[in-house]
Amino acid sequence: MKENNEDQMLTGAQILMKILKDEGVDTIFGYPGGAVIDIYDELSRTDIRHILVRHEQGAVHAADGYARAKGKTGVCLVTSGPGATNTVTGIASAYMDSIPVVILTGQVPTHLIGNDAFQEVDIVGITRPCTKHNYLVKTAEELAGVLKEAFYLARSGRPGPVLVDIPKNITKTKVPFRMPEEVNLRSYKPTYNPNQKQLQKITGLIAESERPVIFAGGGVVLSKGSNELTELARKAMIPVTTSLMGLGAFPASDPLWLGMIGMHGTYQANMSVGDCDLLLAIGVRFDDRVTGRTDSFAPKAKIVHIDIDPTSIRKTISVSVPVVGDCRLTLDHLNQMLDQNKIGDLRQRREKWLNRISEWKKSNPLSYKQCDIIKPQYVIDTLFKLTKGQAIITTEVGQNQMWAAQYYHFDKPGHFITSGGLGCMGFGLPAAIGAQIACPDKLVVDIAGDGSIQMNIQEMATAVQYSLPVKIVILNNRYLGMVRQWQELFYEKRYSFTAMEHAPDFVKLAEAYGAVGLRATKPEEVMPVLSEGLASDKTVIMDFIVEREESVYPMVRAGAPITEMLLV
Numbered sequence: 001m002k003e004n005n006e007d008q009m010l011t012g013a014q015i016l017m018k019i020l021k022d023e024g025v026d027t028i029f030g031y032p033g034g035a036v037i038d039i040y041d042e043l044s045r046t047d048i049r050h051i052l053v054r055h056e057q058g059a060v061h062a063a064d065g066y067a068r069a070k071g072k073t074g075v076c077l078v079t080s081g082p083g084a085t086n087t088v089t090g091i092a093s094a095y096m097d098s099i100p101v102v103i104l105t106g107q108v109p110t111h112l113i114g115n116d117a118f119q120e121v122d123i124v125g126i127t128r129p130c131t132k133h134n135y136l137v138k139t140a141e142e143l144a145g146v147l148k149e150a151f152y153l154a155r156s157g158r159p160g161p162v163l164v165d166i167p168k169n170i171t172k173t174k175v176p177f178r179m180p181e182e183v184n185l186r187s188y189k190p191t192y193n194p195n196q197k198q199l200q201k202i203t204g205l206i207a208e209s210e211r212p213v214i215f216a217g218g219g220v221v222l223s224k225g226s227n228e229l230t231e232l233a234r235k236a237m238i239p240v241t242t243s244l245m246g247l248g249a250f251p252a253s254d255p256l257w258l259g260m261i262g263m264h265g266t267y268q269a270n271m272s273v274g275d276c277d278l279l280l281a282i283g284v285r286f287d288d289r290v291t292g293r294t295d296s297f298a299p300k301a302k303i304v305h306i307d308i309d310p311t312s313i314r315k316t317i318s319v320s321v322p323v324v325g326d327c328r329l330t331l332d333h334l335n336q337m338l339d340q341n342k343i344g345d346l347r348q349r350r351e352k353w354l355n356r357i358s359e360w361k362k363s364n365p366l367s368y369k370q371c372d373i374i375k376p377q378y379v380i381d382t383l384f385k386l387t388k389g390q391a392i393i394t395t396e397v398g399q400n401q402m403w404a405a406q407y408y409h410f411d412k413p414g415h416f417i418t419s420g421g422l423g424c425m426g427f428g429l430p431a432a433i434g435a436q437i438a439c440p441d442k443l444v445v446d447i448a449g450d451g452s453i454q455m456n457i458q459e460m461a462t463a464v465q466y467s468l469p470v471k472i473v474i475l476n477n478r479y480l481g482m483v484r485q486w487q488e489l490f491y492e493k494r495y496s497f498t499a500m501e502h503a504p505d506f507v508k509l510a511e512a513y514g515a516v517g518l519r520a521t522k523p524e525e526v527m528p529v530l531s532e533g534l535a536s537d538k539t540v541i542m543d544f545i546v547e548r549e550e551s552v553y554p555m556v557r558a559g560a561p562i563t564e565m566l567l568v
Helices: 012-022 036-045 056-070 087-095 123-130 140-155 166-171 196-208 218-224 226-236 266-273 326-341 347-364 377-388 399-407 428-438 455-466 482-492 505-514 522-536
Strands: 007-013 026-029 049-052 073-077 103-108 133-136 161-167 176-179 212-216 240-242 257-260 279-283 302-307 320-326 391-397 445-450 473-476 515-521 540-545
Touching: 007 515, 012 036, 012 140, 012 166, 012 176, 026 056, 036 073, 036 103, 036 161, 036 473, 049 428, 049 445, 049 455, 056 073, 056 087, 056 103, 056 428, 056 455, 087 103, 087 123, 103 123, 103 140, 103 166, 103 505, 123 161, 133 140, 140 161, 140 176, 161 166, 196 302, 196 326, 212 226, 212 257, 212 266, 218 226, 218 320, 218 326, 226 326, 240 266, 257 266, 257 399, 266 347, 279 326, 302 326, 377 399, 377 445, 377 473, 377 522, 391 399, 391 428, 399 445, 399 473, 399 482, 428 445, 428 455, 455 505, 473 522, 505 515, 505 540, 515 522, 522 540
Parallel strands: 026 049, 026 073, 073 103, 103 161, 133 161, 212 240, 212 279, 240 257, 279 302, 302 320, 391 445, 445 473, 473 540, 515 540
Antiparallel strands: 007 176
16 A cells, blocks of 8 residues: 655545545545535545435445446445435445445534534444444544545455444544555454365365256355356356346356246246255355245255355355355356366256256246236336347336346346345435446446335436436336235235325426436337437436236245246
8 A cells, every 4th residue: 555755734534535536436426514514625626526416315325336337336425414314225225235335424523422413313323233334433543544444344355335424523633644554454354265175075066966056146246256157157057047136147148047036036047946956056145035935945955155254154044065255266266176177068967957947948938918008028128129238227126126137138247236135215216327427338227116216216316417318217007016016916905005196297307307208108109218218318217107017927925935936
């Protein structure tokens, strides 16, 4: 790390800018206020780009989307009190999905902490359960070291959000500054390189197995291990399924692709895991939406679990071979070992297994029947064909999210950005803003429901202010669709408070914000509306009036084995 020869006398706000520059931060998403006014004053003197959001929750989601699309740590800056508490949902979402974000919050002066001062809140206490770590800076002298630690913790090991709470007086205080040396925390030493003996066991299991399946998750995407995963699958002729967070880790165009696993996974993915004799679980945490009833999950298989977080291993599912290590490095080691052990061409050994999977694919493929009312699946299907799968897709949460996962086919990592673990409505639009800023030359589309989009619709103003050509595709069924689906299936169609009959006119709303608004009410209008909207260089809302009571299938009932699916 760089070091100055002489100490400089700098304010806390100036020190913060020095650290941000040293960490390579080029963009901050934020909302100013009294407790951070000195930071904002100093920020105006730098070349760091600041994106003014319209709500602090939007700031964290935007930083999250930026981090995923850019592959680096996202940063947001908010004031104390309500500014800080408004970030909590975004922080929890980033925490559940292991996304590196540094959240900078203002705080009342140190001498007022604990006195119920104006806009004082214990944000460190509030966010302790949903951050990887958090700090209350107590002196200006420790600020630089704390900030360097925060960035290191956010991006290393299993990534996650780190919050730094900075009292106002510290941002004004001048202290000697010297760039800190490399961070070295004795109590925090992530294991990156896997145990070689464990890897030898895995290569033996791969060579012996007749019905193997790879189950990959978000850890593969975060570790940038997609190429190594693809190499392993093709080399050992192992079919691949992924979690929602793992979509894009393995190309959907590959014949070995099974589709997504779990509650709304494909028939062939769920059946393959139910019948496999070896399951290689890589960068996953065995979420309940994936496993269904745990005592029936992969009952015939020896399970290998590879993850950088040792606390995730054996947390939910018993495994035969645990491996703690970085997913990319571990996959690279495995590929080298398979080459050295000369396992040969396993195509013939896998032929019977792959043929069975092929029959599952043919027997119950993902499908829908387009009629005189727009089917939401048709909108996603058409979007995929028009964009040739090259767009970055963000989603809101609910049916729109599941249809996007099913019908938009991802060949590359980092092109599917969604709130997986927390399932946070209102995520998609601010995340799309962050992704568009991270990747200005790429097409970014937020697939939304009419319920979810209203959670953070104010961020339309942000998109328009910064001339971001984000596209919003609304699957408008005038319901809270996923809850309605459960009410239909399990509550005798008692649609208790899920109808949204008085949604706004989204076309007029788009125009009110200074964006483009388009609408399709008939199937024949879907292609023209999408074509026009995607071709625009402005922020666009495309409102598709879809079949009101369309449901997402396949579906696994809560608590049932994933092999027991509702197919229609």
